[in-house]
Amino acid sequence: AQSVAQPEDQVNVAEGNPLTVKCTYSVSGNPYLFWYVQYPNRGLQFLLKYITGDNLVKGSYGFEAEFNKSQTSFHLKKPSALVSDSALYFCAGYGGSQGNLIFGKGTKLSVKP
Amino acid sequence: KAGVTQTPRYLIKTRGQQVTLSCSPISGHRSVSWYQQTPGQGLQFLFEYFSETQRNKGNFPGRFSGRQFSNSRSEMNVSTLELGDSALYLCASSPTGDVYEQYFGPGTRLTVT
Numbered sequence: 001a002q003s004v005a006q007p008e009d010q011v012n013v014a015e016g017n018p019l020t021v022k023c024t025y026s027v028s029g030n031p032y033l034f035w036y037v038q039y040p041n042r043g044l045q046f047l048l049k050y051i052t053g054d055n056l057v058k059g060s061y062g063f064e065a066e067f068n069k070s071q072t073s074f075h076l077k078k079p080s081a082l083v084s085d086s087a088l089y090f091c092a093g094y095g096g097s098q099g100n101l102i103f104g105k106g107t108k109l110s111v112k113p
Numbered sequence: 114k115a116g117v118t119q120t121p122r123y124l125i126k127t128r129g130q131q132v133t134l135s136c137s138p139i140s141g142h143r144s145v146s147w148y149q150q151t152p153g154q155g156l157q158f159l160f161e162y163f164s165e166t167q168r169n170k171g172n173f174p175g176r177f178s179g180r181q182f183s184n185s186r187s188e189m190n191v192s193t194l195e196l197g198d199s200a201l202y203l204c205a206s207s208p209t210g211d212v213y214e215q216y217f218g219p220g221t222r223l224t225v226t
Contacts, residue, residue, distance in 0.1 A: 036217075043117070043203055043217035090156065100146060100169055101215065103156035 002027045004093045006104035013081045013111055021076040021107045023091030032094040033074040034101065035065055037087045044090065050074060061085070081111045114139055117206050117218035125224045131192040134221045138185050138206030144168075145187035146215065147179060150201040159202075162187055163209075191223075199225045 003026045013019045025031055032051050036044040048059025055067045065076045074091060091104040118137045126132050138145050146169075147159040158171040162181035179189040185206075191198055201222050205215040 041219070041222075043219040044205075046216070092156075100158040100161060100171065102158075103148075105155040 002093070002102055004091050004102050004104040006089075006091055006107045008107050009105075010108045010110065013109070015083050015111050015113050016080050019078050019081040019085070019109065019111070021089050021091075021109060023074045023076065023104055024072050025074060025091075025093045026072060027093045027102070031074075033065075033067065034092040034094075035059065035063070035074075035076050036090045036092060038090065038106075039087050047076070047089075081109075083111050083113055085109060086111045117204060117216055119202075119204055119218040119221050121221060122219065123222045123224075125226060126194050127226055128194055128196060130194050131190060132194060132223060133188050133190045134202055134204075134223070136187045136189075136204035136206075136218060138187070138204075139216055142206040142208050142216075143185055144207040144209060145181055145185065146205045146207070147187070147189050148203045148205065149173075150203060150220070151199075156203070159189065194225045196225050199223060 005024045007022055034049045035047040037047055038044050047063050048057050048065055050057045050067045058064045063078050065074055067074050088106050088108050090106050092101040094101050120135045144163045146161040148156050150156045159173055160167055160179050161169040165181045176192045181187045201220045203217055203220045205217045207214045
């Protein structure tokens, strides 16, 4: 079965420090991978995607993600965290014949001043 | 361009009742997908409609149904509501149904008492 896992329920970082939100995947075929962010009482906002090409993907708001095929990972990163980055982050995947996005459980990011 | 809109934003229903949620996609988008978001299960795919036809369906009971109109607006219906149906229901629209172009609405928060 295809799946996306986010091993951390919560990540805490200090403002100005680098942040990493982890994601691993198990999808058939060539994976399409995504990161979304959700603020309270809001829908999901697209951050970035990996379809093919460079393993390092740059997205919105200074976020980037690294696709690692051997480790089946797609970790989200940002060099310097902001308090306003505090939100719920979802990793999602799509592979092969599956006609919909498969989401991880989400990781709550808390950035303290 | 206006984004995806969902109505109502909040809803309180009683067990056993039925409910209808509405989603208006971005103008020109022909695909609408529905997701259920709960703290325990995360984001789960319900179904996807494209040009008034259901193309894909998740693993939900038959109490959950949907439809799409000729103007691409979509409704989902839940009959015989259960407490466990309390969730945030998100819809996403796409020009063609390609998952890497999904745009999410703000969601409808359904509370079943």
